[in-house]
Amino acid sequence: MTSGLLTFIIVAVFTVETLIAVSLRHYRKASLIIVFIVASILLVYKSQEFIRDKIVQNGIYPVEFSHICYFIMGVTVVTGCKKMRAFASYCGMLAGLAFMIASIVSSQSMINDAASPFSLGISVTQHMLLWFCGFMLFLNVGHFDIRDIWIPVLGIALMVVFSYLVHLRIIYPDFYKYDDMVIIKIAEGTILGYVIAGELPMWLRVGTVAVIAAAVAASLVAVYKLNDKYYRYKVEKCERQGVKYDETEIGIFPLIAYIAKAAGWERKKPKKQQKRAEYYNCCVMENSKDAASEKACG
Numbered sequence: 001m002t003s004g005l006l007t008f009i010i011v012a013v014f015t016v017e018t019l020i021a022v023s024l025r026h027y028r029k030a031s032l033i034i035v036f037i038v039a040s041i042l043l044v045y046k047s048q049e050f051i052r053d054k055i056v057q058n059g060i061y062p063v064e065f066s067h068i069c070y071f072i073m074g075v076t077v078v079t080g081c082k083k084m085r086a087f088a089s090y091c092g093m094l095a096g097l098a099f100m101i102a103s104i105v106s107s108q109s110m111i112n113d114a115a116s117p118f119s120l121g122i123s124v125t126q127h128m129l130l131w132f133c134g135f136m137l138f139l140n141v142g143h144f145d146i147r148d149i150w151i152p153v154l155g156i157a158l159m160v161v162f163s164y165l166v167h168l169r170i171i172y173p174d175f176y177k178y179d180d181m182v183i184i185k186i187a188e189g190t191i192l193g194y195v196i197a198g199e200l201p202m203w204l205r206v207g208t209v210a211v212i213a214a215a216v217a218a219s220l221v222a223v224y225k226l227n228d229k230y231y232r233y234k235v236e237k238c239e240r241q242g243v244k245y246d247e248t249e250i251g252i253f254p255l256i257a258y259i260a261k262a263a264g265w266e267r268k269k270p271k272k273q274q275k276r277a278e279y280y281n282c283c284v285m286e287n288s289k290d291a292a293s294e295k296a297c298g
Contacts (some may be wrong), residue, residue, distance in 0.1 A: 001111060001117060003107040003111060004107075004122075006103060006107045006110065006120075006234040007103045007104055007107045008099055009100070009124065009255070010103040010107075010124055010128070011100060011103070013097070013124070013128045014128060014131060016057070016098045017131060017132040018131075018135060020132070021132065021136045021139055021140065022139070024140055028140055028246045028248065029246050030139060031136050031141050031168050032140075032141050032248060032249075032250055033143060033216065033250065034136065034138045035077055035187045036077055036078070036250050036251070037072050037078075038129055038133055039074045039077035039078065039133050039175060040074065040077070040078055040130065042070050042073065042074050042126065042129060042130075042133075043071065043073075043074025043075065043078060044063065044074075045126075046067070046070040046071065046126075047071075049062075050062050052262045057174070058125060059174045059175055059176040060175075061166070061172045061175050062091045063162070063163065063181065063265060064182055064183065065094075065095060065159065065182060065183050066090075066095040066099070066126075066130065068091075068095045068159055068162075069088075069091040069092055069094075069095045069130055069132065070126065072087065072088050072091050072155070073086075073088045073092050073130060073133055073134070076088035077133070077137075077251065077253045079251050079253050080249055080252060080253040080254045080255075081251070081253055082249070082252020083086070083148055084086070085137050085141070085142035085144065085152060085223060086142065086144035086145075086148060086149075086152060086227070087151050087152040087155050088133075088134065088137060088221055088222065089093070089105075089134045089135075089137035089138045089142060089194055089223070090129075090134070090152050090219075090220060091134065091143070091152075091155075092130040092131060092132075092133050092134020092135070092137070092148055093130075093131060093134035093135055093138060093223075094126060095127060095130045095131070095134075095217075096127050096131020096132070096133075096134060096135075097131060099100065099124075099131075100125035100127075100128075100131070102194075105194070105195060106194045106195060109194060110123075112209070112267065115203065116152075124223050138223060138227055139227075139230070142227065143227065143231040144223065144224045144227040144228060144231075145224075145228070146171060146221075146224045146225065146228065147169075149220065149224055152220060153220070154288065156216070159183060159228075160187055161184060162183055163184055163187070164184065164187075165184040166178060166181065167179070167181055167184050168211065186209070186212055187209065188205065188209070189204070189205030189206060189207075189208040189209040189237060190205060191208060192208055192213075193203065205213065208247055211222070211289035213228065240280065
């Protein structure tokens with residue numbers, strides 16, 4: 001496979017997935033079901049892959065950013081943890097978008113690093129599915145509260161710490177690529193080594209780290225703000241149409257909550273949370289008596 005063909009395939013898949021997500025923007029329940037299925041498959045596949053590599057002891061571990069994202073996305077969606085959705089969405093979109101950009105800038109390195117054409121195809125598929133799930137959570141499913149922004153900030157910090165522990169061979173001492181980790185290259189400003197030959201000057205490395213840190217901070221805030229703005233628009237649209245905003249939830253936590261409610265064990269929400277829910281949730285208009293108004297609006 002040529003580098004040009006690989007770039008074309010990745011950009012084409014990225015575009016198609018984005019268009020599919022946009023076309024489903026009015027169907028929250030369908031979007032959530034699709035994300036749940038895809039994220040569950042990714043979680044199962046990456047889990048068995050990790051267990052298999054651990055058994056054969058081939059020195060391969062899920063330590064790169066995208067590898068960790070598979071587990072963050074899968075666990076978040078399968079459990080139905082709403083507070084983690086922004087983090088999972090951001091990680092998924094960042095991993096997919098970075099992979100697509102890397103295919104444009106340095107697709108030949110992807111081909112060279114791949115063990116086989118099959119493994120390259122699997123890598124492309126997995127990264128693009130991360131983008132799809134992340135973008136669907138952002139656009140169609142979740143509502144991200146800016147007050148929870150500390151969760152992805154803490155999560156990213158823990159990723160960096162974990163990567164350094166692997167890099168220093170404190171964790172997974174037999175990991176054979178401990179000196180070739182993308183997160184470490186970003187943290188140390190040597191990521192431009194993929195496109196610039198030779199030793200990078202210190203001023204360029206420091207500048208690279210500063211620019212990437214600023215870009216991550218700005219993009220994280222933008223994700224929260226844009227999601228909240230679009231969510232309010234959808235809720236207000238439902239209100240104007242006199243229909244109920246679809247708040248369907250899927251996962252382990254929602255199932256536990258449903259069982260607890262059915263058994264009469266549901267804990268009453270504090271007044272502060274009730275006021276928040278009243279502010280954000282779209283209710284059926286008082287003057288609407290048509291039973292059709294009960295249909296979901298996403």
